Amino acid sequence: MTTNASTLTTSASSVKRSHRRISVGKILAWFILIVAIVVVLFPFWWVIRTSLSTQRDMFANSASLAPVGPTTINYARVLGQVDTATAIAAGGSGQKIDFLLYLRNSIIVAVLTVVGQVSFCALAAYAFARLTFPLRDQIFFLYITGLMIPGIVTLIPNFILIRQLQWQNTFFGLIAPSFLMTPFAVFFLRQFFLGLNRELEEAAKLDGCSIFGVFRQIILPISLPPITTIGILTFVTAWNAYLWPFLVGQNENVRMLTAALAIFRSQTPQGAPDWTGLMAATMVALLPTLLLFIFVGRRIVNNIQFTGFK
Amino acid sequence: MSSIASLEPATPRRPAWQKRWFGPEARVAWLFILPSLIGFTVFYAVPAVRGLLISFTNWDMLTTPKFVGTDNYTKLLSDPAFWDSLGKTLLYVLLNIPLQTILAVSLAALMDRVTKSSLIRGIFIMPWLLPPVTVALIWLWMLDPSLGFVNNVLRTLGWQTLSFLGSPTQAMPSIALINIWQYTGYTALLFFAGLQTIPKEVYEAGSIDGASETRMFWSLTIPLLRPVLAFVLVTSIIGSFQIFDTIAVTTKGGPVNATRVITWFIYDYAFGRFQMGYATAIAVALFVILIAVTIAQMRILNANQSDLA
Numbered sequence: 001m002t003t004n005a006s007t008l009t010t011s012a013s014s015v016k017r018s019h020r021r022i023s024v025g026k027i028l029a030w031f032i033l034i035v036a037i038v039v040v041l042f043p044f045w046w047v048i049r050t051s052l053s054t055q056r057d058m059f060a061n062s063a064s065l066a067p068v069g070p071t072t073i074n075y076a077r078v079l080g081q082v083d084t085a086t087a088i089a090a091g092g093s094g095q096k097i098d099f100l101l102y103l104r105n106s107i108i109v110a111v112l113t114v115v116g117q118v119s120f121c122a123l124a125a126y127a128f129a130r131l132t133f134p135l136r137d138q139i140f141f142l143y144i145t146g147l148m149i150p151g152i153v154t155l156i157p158n159f160i161l162i163r164q165l166q167w168q169n170t171f172f173g174l175i176a177p178s179f180l181m182t183p184f185a186v187f188f189l190r191q192f193f194l195g196l197n198r199e200l201e202e203a204a205k206l207d208g209c210s211i212f213g214v215f216r217q218i219i220l221p222i223s224l225p226p227i228t229t230i231g232i233l234t235f236v237t238a239w240n241a242y243l244w245p246f247l248v249g250q251n252e253n254v255r256m257l258t259a260a261l262a263i264f265r266s267q268t269p270q271g272a273p274d275w276t277g278l279m280a281a282t283m284v285a286l287l288p289t290l291l292l293f294i295f296v297g298r299r300i301v302n303n304i305q306f307t308g309f310k
Numbered sequence: 311m312s313s314i315a316s317l318e319p320a321t322p323r324r325p326a327w328q329k330r331w332f333g334p335e336a337r338v339a340w341l342f343i344l345p346s347l348i349g350f351t352v353f354y355a356v357p358a359v360r361g362l363l364i365s366f367t368n369w370d371m372l373t374t375p376k377f378v379g380t381d382n383y384t385k386l387l388s389d390p391a392f393w394d395s396l397g398k399t400l401l402y403v404l405l406n407i408p409l410q411t412i413l414a415v416s417l418a419a420l421m422d423r424v425t426k427s428s429l430i431r432g433i434f435i436m437p438w439l440l441p442p443v444t445v446a447l448i449w450l451w452m453l454d455p456s457l458g459f460v461n462n463v464l465r466t467l468g469w470q471t472l473s474f475l476g477s478p479t480q481a482m483p484s485i486a487l488i489n490i491w492q493y494t495g496y497t498a499l500l501f502f503a504g505l506q507t508i509p510k511e512v513y514e515a516g517s518i519d520g521a522s523e524t525r526m527f528w529s530l531t532i533p534l535l536r537p538v539l540a541f542v543l544v545t546s547i548i549g550s551f552q553i554f555d556t557i558a559v560t561t562k563g564g565p566v567n568a569t570r571v572i573t574w575f576i577y578d579y580a581f582g583r584f585q586m587g588y589a590t591a592i593a594v595a596l597f598v599i600l601i602a603v604t605i606a607q608m609r610i611l612n613a614n615q616s617d618l619a
Binding site: 047050062128146156160181186210257261278279285 | 358
């Protein structure tokens with residue numbers, strides 16, 4: 001409404017008006033931005049605050065913004081560092097929990113997935129981008145079709161396959177579906193390789209370099225940025241996955257953080273959930289992502305801008 | 311390429327097709343794609359076909375599967391619970407997508423006009439990187455009916471407290487809000503990137519013509535942002551149709567089936583009741599629905615055309 005009115009006024013006054021409105025608008029804009037930042041960040045503080053509170057005291061003083069009866073006992077017990085009696089006294093259910101072990105499992109799965117998927121997808125992507133072989137375009141088209149299949153469609157047959165192979169509760173079973181490829185990683189890297197200048201490769205070939213030599217000595221070094229990007233995305237996807245680890249890896253020795261959190265949550269009593277313990281465990285699961293974010297956040301931000309809608 | 315080929319001595323004994331399939335370059339290429347081809351065949355192609363086959367059987371994973379033809383699909387069409395779960399899924403999409411898109415576009419416009427600080431952009435995409443399970447747990451606690459932080463605030467303001475995830479009517483909006491919290495920043499960053507592709511001259515021309523900021527937003531920014539808008543809407547609606555983790559950790563389809571979306575429905579049949587045939591039939595149905603939704607959206611949004619010619 002006001003918009004229409006202001007466009008009808010004479011140009012001179014509208015310039016003056018819009019000048020004033022920008023400064024008022026700027027303050028309002030900053031205010032909204034700050035509110036948005038608080039909404040994003042506050043829950044993290046609430047996790048920290050809860051995880052550092054004493055269970056019993058927290059119920060009495062649930063509104064306090066600071067930790068109530070500050071303690072590190074919750075971390076000690078979710079990391080499996082105290083005996084059962086102490087854990088129960090601090091509000092635990094008495095079930096064995098060892099988030100240090102689950103952290104190790106998550107790291108193993110995520111790292112193996114990144115190493116396998118990125119190497120094999122880079123090789124495949126290079127072949128699709130640069131080499132000539134029969135059925136190349138048809139196979140690539142099939143991969144792209146695979147991008148469109150919803151996860152839940154292949155989930156059930158994949159689960160049955162892993163069961164038949166008796167790979168349940170093994171790291172093999174956890175990483176198998178994404179170790180060799182995901183259609184997205186092949187697609188993403190192929191797009192990048194297609195855009196590279198061919199001249200360097202041709203020169204190396206004339207010098208008698210083999211195809212693998214060209215790939216290793218010329219393509220890989222200049223492709224580090226997109227390879228790192230896909231590596232980070234693969235890591236985050238593997239780290240965050242919930243349903244597959246929950247179905248395939250419930251056993252303690254391979255249980256990942258996400259599955260462990262869901263199991264922890266279902267073990268805690270309905271009436272008085274073990275919130276301090278749950279939040280300490282959540283913090284353990286968040287920490288690696290937050291660290292990753294501190295180190296590569298800028299790269300992630302820039303890459304989304306660059307490739308987000310390719 | 312051609313120069314190397316001409317230097318090589320001709321090999322007339324080898325037929326052309328053999329060279330094409332097993333020549334030096336083709337052989338290396340096969341080796342390069344072999345791991346990915348195995349991965350694709352074993353974990354994508356075969357499971358997709360196998361899923362389709364299982365959907366024509368009744369199978370509890372213990373006994374041998376029994377072929378039942380299209381029984382599962384006819385059962386599906388007349389199963390009120392299936393239609394109910396489809397309705398719940400649509401409800402979720404409607405609660406999630408419009409609000410999230412509006413918030414994201416506004417946030418992107420704000421960042422574009424007010425600050426280009428990459429720290430602030432970074433803060434906004436942080437939730438997107440987190441495991442959905444942790445986000446669900448954090449909000450389960452924030453929204454706790456008695457001790458949750460949000461209800462503390464409501465109480466302090468003298469308002470009535472809410473049950474959020476514990477109430478059949480509030481559960482789905484709560485799930486939608488949780489996911490809006492997680493994904494708005496990422497979506498905003500995609501829009502922000504789209505805004506950077508709009509040339510400054512367009513706005514200069516607009517302001518010379520005396521258009522206000524709001525006017526320029528609606529008449530210039532939104533139309534020029536259409537390709538990005540189309541991409542974001544298509545991918546986020548498809549993602550939203552497959553919401554699972556948040557519900558699995560918080561409400562498990564409840565209370566009273568209020569959040570029993572289609573993926574939860576499939577999960578429940580497959581791993582709760584071990585009716586693999588029926589579960590895969592629903593999954594196939596979901597696949598068909600998603601393809602239809604995607605095609606419809608592409609048509610409506612004219613995704614491939616930009617007004618920035």
